[in-house]
Amino acid sequence: MSALKEAVTIYVPRDSTAISLGADEVAAAITAEAARIGLDIKLIRNSSRGMFWLEPLVEVATDAGRIGYGPVQPEDVASLFAAGLTHGARHPLSLDLVEEIPYIKNQERLTFARAGITDPVSLADYRAHDGYNGLTNALAMEPAAIIAAVTDSGLRGRGGAAFPAGIKWKTVAGAEGAQKYIVCNGDEGDSGTFADRMVCEGDPFVLIEGMTIAGVAVGATRGYIYLRCEYPYGERALNEAIKAAYAANWLGANIQGSGKHFDLEVRMGAGAYICGEETSLLESLEGKRGMVRFKPPLPAIKGLFGCPTVINNVITLASVPIILDKGAEHYKNFGVGRSRGTLPVQLAGNIKHGGLVEKAFGVSLRDLLYTFGGGALSGRPIRTVQVGGPLGAYIPDSQFDLPLDYEAYAKVNNMVGHGGITVFDDTVDMAEQARFSMEFCATESCGKCTPCRIGSTRGMEVIDRLVAGDQPVKQEALLRDLCDTMLAGSLCALGGMAPFPVLSALNHFPEDFQKSSQQQTPRVRVAS
C-alpha cells in the first residue's frame, strides 16, 4: 500500500435512534480525543445498521473490513483510543467485523443494502454503492417496460394494504391528465415502525431515485414526500439529499440529458395519524383538514389537486431502484406465495435486540423474536406481540409459527401491515392495551363516521365497566357488538380495524378482563 499515511476513517451514525442514545456526544468526544492526541481522523456520520441495542455503534475502517464497538458512551472514547481503536484493536466494547454479526449476516438486505454503510447525504457514496443504477436503466427503457418490471417483481405496497405497485402505476400511466403526481407516504404513524424513518435519514437518495423512476414510468413531473412532523431528522436529511440531487442534475429538468423532468419537495405533516390514510394525506397536502375521501374516484384517477396520482409508501418506492438495477426476477426470487421480495421488519418494544431485520417473506415470528430479537428485554417471557401497528391484532404465542406472508396473516385476522412488531412481556395488562386501542381511535378519528368517532369512546367506557366487574357478561356482549358496528360501519381502516387489537386481546387473553373477580394485580395504572 501507499507509504503516505492516510487518516483513519471512523463512523458514528447520524440516525435519530443512535442520536437519542448519545451518538452526537460520542462523535464530539471522538473529534476532541483525536485532536488531543494529535491524530488525524476522518469522521463520517453514517446511517444506522439497524442494530439499535448496539447504538451508538462506532465503526472504524481497517484492511480487514469495518470493525465495530458498541454501545459506546462519551466516557468510553478515551479508553477506545488508548486500546487502539484506530487499527481495530480489541476492547471490552469490541464487536469485531460488523458484517459478520449474525443479526446482519442472516438478513437479506435489498431495500436496506446501504444502511449503516454509507454517508446518507453523500451522492458520491450513493453512486459508489450502486446508487442511480436503477434510474439509469429506467431512462433507457420505455415507460411501459419500467411498469412491467415493477409488476413482474411482485412488489406490493408496504404501507399496509399490500396492493400491487405495478398495477397502481399502470392505472396512473393510463389516466388522462396534463399534470400527474408521485406522492410518497412518509406518515409512518404506526407505533413499532421506523423503517420509513431509517430510509429518510439513512438513505434518502434511494427514495428520491425510486420516486424519480415512478415519475418517468407514469409521466409525472412532480413529486411530494409527505413526512410526519415527528421526524425532523429525516426532514433535514431528505432536504440535504434533494439539494445534492438537483445540483448533480438527478432532479429537475432534462435529468442526465434524458429529456425527463422531475421536481421533488418535502412537505411536513402535523401530527394526525389519519393523514397516513392516502386520501386524508392528499387532503392534507392540499392544505385542508385530513378528512378521508370517499373512493371512488381512486387517487390514481383523481388524486392530488384532482390529478392522477401515484401514492406509495416510502419502502415501496425505496424498493424500486434495486428492482430496476438487478431485475424483476432477482427481487421476485425472494419470498413466498404472493408475498414476493423482502420485508423490512421492525422489532420494537420489550425486545433485547430491537432494530431492523430485512428478510424475505416467509420467516416466522418465533425466528424473528428469538433468533434475531433474543427474547424480551426484561428477560421475562414474551406474552404477546402486536404486529402491524395500532390497528393490528395482539398475537399469542400459539401463533408465533405463522409465516410472515400477507395471505397467511389475513386468514387469521392478523395483519402484516408495515412490518412493525411490538413485543410485550408477561407483565402486560391486555385490558389496558384494548382500552388504549379504543382511546387511540377516539383521539385520531377524522370524525366522518359515527361508529369510529363515537363508538371508540363508548368502547373505552364499556371496557372500563367490564374490567370493574359491572355486569361483565352484558358488557362483553356490548363490546363485541360495538366492534361489529365499527368493523361494518367505518369508511376507512382506522375505525374499521381498531376492533382487531381489542377483539384479539379479548379472545386470546380473556383472564385480563376479569381482574375484579380475582385478586388485584399490583400494576401501575396511569390516569390520563
Next chain:
Amino acid sequence: MAPNLSSSTFERRSPPIKLAELSSLSAADSAAINAVLARLKNLPGALLPILHGVQDALGYVPKDAVPVIAKSLNLSRAEVHGVISFYHWYRTEKPGEHVLHLCRAEACQAVGGRALEAHVKTTLGIDFHETTADGRYTLEPAYCLGNCAVGPSLMIDGALKGRVTADRFDRLTGVTA
C-alpha cells in the same frame, strides 16, 4: 402592511369585541408572520407549510394570525381555524421555554411508558397540553417518535431521547418533584 389591512376587514365583518385581541400581535410577530407568508403563500396547498412556518418562528400560531393568513390565502377564517384545530401539532397558546413530546404509544408502553408518563406529570405538576407555572416546560403527547426499539422515548425541542427512565428524565430536565 398586511395586519392593518386584515384588521380593517375584520372590523367590517364583526363588531369590535375582538379589537383588543387584534392589537395583541406585536410588531415583531406580525413581521415574522408576513415574512412566512411572503415566502410560502404561492406554494400549491400552502396552508400547512405556512402554519409550520409561523409555529417554527413564534412557537405557536397566535389566534390573531388567523385572519392575516386567511386573507393572504383567500380563505375564510373558519377554514384556517378548522385546519389548525384538526392537527394535533399546531398550538394556539404560547408554549413554555421548552416543549416536551412524550411518546404514549404501544412500543413505549411495553417498556414502562405508562410509568414514565405518570412520573413526568407528577414531576412537572402538569397534564398534557399544559405549561409549568414557571413557564419552563410545555408537555405534549406524541403517538410514536419512530424510536420504538429503544423506548420509552421523548423529544425535547425536537431533540430525540431514548431509554428515558425516571432518573434520566430528571437529569435531562433538571426538574425534581
